[in-house]
Amino acid sequence: MALEQIMEKETSAVQGWVVKNKWLRRILTFLVVFGPGLIVMEADNDAGAVSTYTQAGAQYGTHLLWLLLVLLPVTYFVQEMVVRLGIATGQGHAAMIYKRFGRWWGHFSMFDLQLVNFLTLVTEFAAIALVSSHMGLPPVIGVPVAALALSFLVLSGSYRRWERMVVFLCLLDLAWVFLALWFSPSLLSVAHDTFEPGLPMHGVTSSLVFLVIAIVGTTIAPWQLFFQQSCIADKRLRYADLKASRTDTFVGACLTITIAGCMMLVGNALRRHGISFSDPAQMANDLGHIVGQGVRWMILLLMINASMLGTTAISLSSAWAFGEVLGFSHSLNLSPKKALGFYIAYFVCVSAAAAIVLIPQAPLQLIILGVQVLAGVMLPSAIIFLQLLLNDKEMLGERFVNKRWNNIVNWSIISVMIVLSLVLAAQVIVPTLF
Amino acid sequence: MVFKKFAGQRETLAEGYHLIVHPLDDVREEKIDMSHLGLMTLTPSAKAALFVLRGYLVLMIGLVAFRVFMMAQGGF
Numbered sequence: 001m002a003l004e005q006i007m008e009k010e011t012s013a014v015q016g017w018v019v020k021n022k023w024l025r026r027i028l029t030f031l032v033v034f035g036p037g038l039i040v041m042e043a044d045n046d047a048g049a050v051s052t053y054t055q056a057g058a059q060y061g062t063h064l065l066w067l068l069l070v071l072l073p074v075t076y077f078v079q080e081m082v083v084r085l086g087i088a089t090g091q092g093h094a095a096m097i098y099k100r101f102g103r104w105w106g107h108f109s110m111f112d113l114q115l116v117n118f119l120t121l122v123t124e125f126a127a128i129a130l131v132s133s134h135m136g137l138p139p140v141i142g143v144p145v146a147a148l149a150l151s152f153l154v155l156s157g158s159y160r161r162w163e164r165m166v167v168f169l170c171l172l173d174l175a176w177v178f179l180a181l182w183f184s185p186s187l188l189s190v191a192h193d194t195f196e197p198g199l200p201m202h203g204v205t206s207s208l209v210f211l212v213i214a215i216v217g218t219t220i221a222p223w224q225l226f227f228q229q230s231c232i233a234d235k236r237l238r239y240a241d242l243k244a245s246r247t248d249t250f251v252g253a254c255l256t257i258t259i260a261g262c263m264m265l266v267g268n269a270l271r272r273h274g275i276s277f278s279d280p281a282q283m284a285n286d287l288g289h290i291v292g293q294g295v296r297w298m299i300l301l302l303m304i305n306a307s308m309l310g311t312t313a314i315s316l317s318s319a320w321a322f323g324e325v326l327g328f329s330h331s332l333n334l335s336p337k338k339a340l341g342f343y344i345a346y347f348v349c350v351s352a353a354a355a356i357v358l359i360p361q362a363p364l365q366l367i368i369l370g371v372q373v374l375a376g377v378m379l380p381s382a383i384i385f386l387q388l389l390l391n392d393k394e395m396l397g398e399r400f401v402n403k404r405w406n407n408i409v410n411w412s413i414i415s416v417m418i419v420l421s422l423v424l425a426a427q428v429i430v431p432t433l434f
Numbered sequence: 435m436v437f438k439k440f441a442g443q444r445e446t447l448a449e450g451y452h453l454i455v456h457p458l459d460d461v462r463e464e465k466i467d468m469s470h471l472g473l474m475t476l477t478p479s480a481k482a483a484l485f486v487l488r489g490y491l492v493l494m495i496g497l498v499a500f501r502v503f504m505m506a507q508g509g510f
Contacts, residue, residue, distance in 0.1 A: 016455035018440040018447065025452040032456045090465035100474040105484075159458060236457045333458065377494040384487050388480050395471060418490065426497065 033244035036231040041252030042170035046310025047127030057267025058277030062193040076253040086232030088400040095324040121353035147354040157335035180262035183269035213424040222382040230320035319345035
């Protein structure tokens with residue numbers, strides 16, 4: 001039975017801004033709503049994404065830019081479903097799965113989320129350790145400093161303050177555009193390879209297939225579904241904010257895809273100079289020798305930025321999920337005293353991942369490999385639950401449930417994701433398969 | 435002024451003017467009431483999707499376990 005939503009307009013006082021102009025009203029409405037969409041998209045350009053996109057550019061030049069354009073609507077459609085679910089229910093994704101699918105699937109989703117999140121956090125700190133050693137700072141200092149900074153980021157007891165700081169970090173990634181313009185080949189060839197799908201010179205090879213799947217796999221991660229829905233719930237977005245929130249998500253998707261393309265173009269600079277790619281930090285050193293130390297420092301700092309963004313978003317998605325499932329207070333609007341369990345969950349995620357990276361002889365390469373496999377394996381399950389929840393007319397009513405065209409598009413995306421996840425996992429697990 | 439701050443009752447807003455309130459400054463909106471809802475009533479297609487998902491997960495976790503076993507045998 002569809003449920004009707006009632007918006008209570010209590011006669012209590014509110015604070016805001018008054019405008020007469022219709023356009024100004026739209027702009028200000030967008031400005032107060034935007035944040036969750038931009039953050040979830042840009043935080044996806046984390047350490048793993050930097051590595052993947054720069055490697056793609058270094059190995060295949062601009063030949064895979066078209067793939068990013070194809071992924072733009074994919075990432076938007078998936079996150080748009082999350083927006084609708086978050087605004088309609090005011091609750092997080094983990095809580096929804098427990099509520100509507102029961103304990104077995106709820107426990108599975110939580111275990112899946114926490115495991116993949118934790119391993120991803122380890123890779124973020126591994127990147128921080130790598131960059132800090134390239135900067136001349138021992139990881140044993142750089143990693144704890146980063147962990148402390150990430151802890152202070154959430155300690156303000158104000159969602160707004162956290163959001164402003166993280167949006168600032170997201171906008172710092174625009175420096176990749178500057179780097180791409182500096183290193184870019186002709187804009188005509190970039191435009192050609194963006195809008196006309198094509199293959200590199202040697203055609204389809206197993207390493208190309210692997211990289212394509214890795215690019216697709218970094219575009220949508222399970223934590224994004226949980227993060228954005230919890231973020232929307234914490235920000236208390238209203239039904240009237242749906243349109244602005246969709247715009248926020250779309251702007252975020254465009255930004256993240258643009259930045260990803262810029263990372264490819266920076267990687268392409270190595271290829272054009274005949275230098276082979278080993279990792280992004282080494283790429284920074286190599287490009288620094290060519291154009292100057294300023295570029296080297298910029299790339300290294302952008303890698304740190306990417307890791308910090310990824311870490312705060314992923315840790316929060318874990319902490320929010322714990323709060324929703326275990327029933328303790330879980331809001332950035334609450335001080336640590338009032339939401340102790342939530343902040344402890346966040347700090348445990350950050351500190352445990354940082355600690356593992358500092359263990360001598362820690363099998364980091366095995367963990368990085370494991371994350372690739374697990375994320376690819378677990379992604380379809382996260383999207384299927386999302387799709388089923390968005391078809392739950394009994395819960396959402398006619399207003400928020402998927403339309404027919406939504407379902408056609410989304411089931412197509414899910415099918416492709418499952419096939420690619422199978423190919424990725426099979427290729428990594430059985431390397432001689434192709 | 436192009437826009438100005440407002441603090442007061444919504445009802446006192448003059449006609450022709452629009453009020454923009456940050457979500458965190460606004461009164462809490464009543465969301466969908468789920469207290470009476472239990473588990474989702476699964477349609478045949480939803481049941482099929484979850485069945486396929488279980489099969490997929492069994493297969494993939496088996497593959498992962500196989501690889502870990504092979505790595506343990508052969509070294510990483």
